[in-house]
Amino acid sequence: MIAHAYGTATVTLILASRPNVYSSSPLDRIAARREDPDWIAAQLADPETLFVPVWRTRNLVRTSREGDPEAVYVSGAVAATLRMQDAPHGAPWAFLGIQDGRAVFAIDISATDDPAPLLPEEFGRFVDLRSVGWGVPRPEASVLAHARGLLHWRQRHRFCGVCGNPCEVKSAGHVMRCTVCDMQHFPRTDPAVIMLVHRGDRGLLGHSTRFPRATMYSTLAGFVEPGETLEEAVRREVLEESGIQIGAVHYHSSQPWPFPGNIMLGFYAEALTEDITIDPEELKDARWFTRHEMRDHKQHGFDLPRADSIARRLIEDWLAAG
The missing domain is CATH 3.90.79 (Nucleoside Triphosphate Pyrophosphohydrolase)
Incomplete structure (x- = not known):
């Protein structure tokens, strides 16, 4: 942890305690x-x-x-x-x-x-x-x-997104080149921010109807839009999904998430407000949980996200810091 000044307040940065599951590649890509x-x-x-x-x-x-x-x-x-x-x-x-x-x-x-x-x-x-x-x-x-x-x-990406004609494989599988207009298409990775919103000893977790388990609560997340910084994306997504206003945003870590083609960029976001107003299109429920409740989540009737996810890492490192 590192403490530093943000405005008139002193905040504590929570550092990643270890690499994320899919971020330890032994390959030299040459x-x-x-x-x-x-x-x-x-x-x-x-x-x-x-x-x-x-x-x-x-x-x-x-x-x-x-x-x-x-x-x-x-x-x-x-x-x-x-x-x-x-x-x-x-x-x-x-x-x-x-x-x-x-x-x-x-x-x-x-x-x-x-x-x-x-x-x-x-x-x-x-x-x-x-x-x-x-x-x-x-x-x-x-x-x-x-x-x-x-x-x-x-x-x-077998067909060109510009003219619709077939593409051929180039660069040992890393480029798809159109056979007609010669446009080159490169592997796509969509950036998504994922953030643990916290205020004092409580963290904000939400439940989506898309989750594989009905009892799972996880950190909020969303895609970065064109012309948007990562910090802006964090603040916008949290406000849209939960109605919570965000102040300081601190980076934690990232990891590839090829399900199907994302990179997850993890952050901590300090809440300025507490009242929750969920977007029913995104979330079925959202709640503030104390550190104690998260540590004993089974006893409190909910599950945390999978161990390989960056959401779980954000939660674990936040719990260890408090």
């Missing part, structure tokens, strides 16, 4: 190599190369002997089979980077109806990455998120 087709072809053919399979936005994960989730990469030999399965021109792939001297590629095997028979049983199964419950920063979790996000973008 972007310059994407433009070298001979080098890329050599890596694709190298038996030491690793492939990260993605099936219909799901990642390959297995459970270790200790009961922890772990990512599964496949070898070049296995990937060669996957690449041609139900895909006459080969499954879409994209170069992710270098890890420990070995090239790593993402490969999309969504063309097959059932991937289970293609892989040995010990390889695990394809699951929604958010359901894994990593809990702590894991380098391989970041790689799986990277693969999921990049291939999701590829799948949805």
Whole structure:
């Protein structure tokens, strides 16, 4: 924590206590190599190369002997089979980077109806990455998120957004170039702010009808609009969703959130008012919770967001500071 002056008041900054789950990538992306087709072809053919399979936005994960989730990469030999399965021109792939001297590629095997028979049983199964419950920063979790996000973008940018004609893959999967107007389309990441609003010993949490659990309460969040600073986005979203006026805004941390293609920018926002007026289009409920209630949330009848989310990190670090 760091204390500093804001106007006439002294406020305390809460620093991130550790990296976020999907923000510890071990990859060297070496972007310059994407433009070298001979080098890329050599890596694709190298038996030491690793492939990260993605099936219909799901990642390959297995459970270790200790009961922890772990990512599964496949070898070049296995990937060669996957690449041609139900895909006459080969499954879409994209170069992710270098890890420990070995090239790593993402490969999309969504063309097959059932991937289970293609892989040995010990390889695990394809699951929604958010359901894994990593809990702590894991380098391989970041790689799986990277693969999921990049291939999701590829799948949805097969046609030019300017003229509507087909695009071709360039830059080892990182550019889609229109075959008619020559427009280049790059991977898209939409920035979203997510903030824990606090006032004294209480924090503001809301419940959305979109949440997977009826008892879950989480921090407020929203997309950054064109021409808007991050701080302005925090203040606007909080006011729109809850009617709360915001003063000081402090950055906490960020993490990729490829569900489908966002980066979450975490903040703490100091409330100037307390009366809540929710936007029913965004929230079903919003309440002030004390630190005590959040620490014992099960006893008070509500759940906190998943351990891999930046929302949970904002809450945990705020609780630890008080």
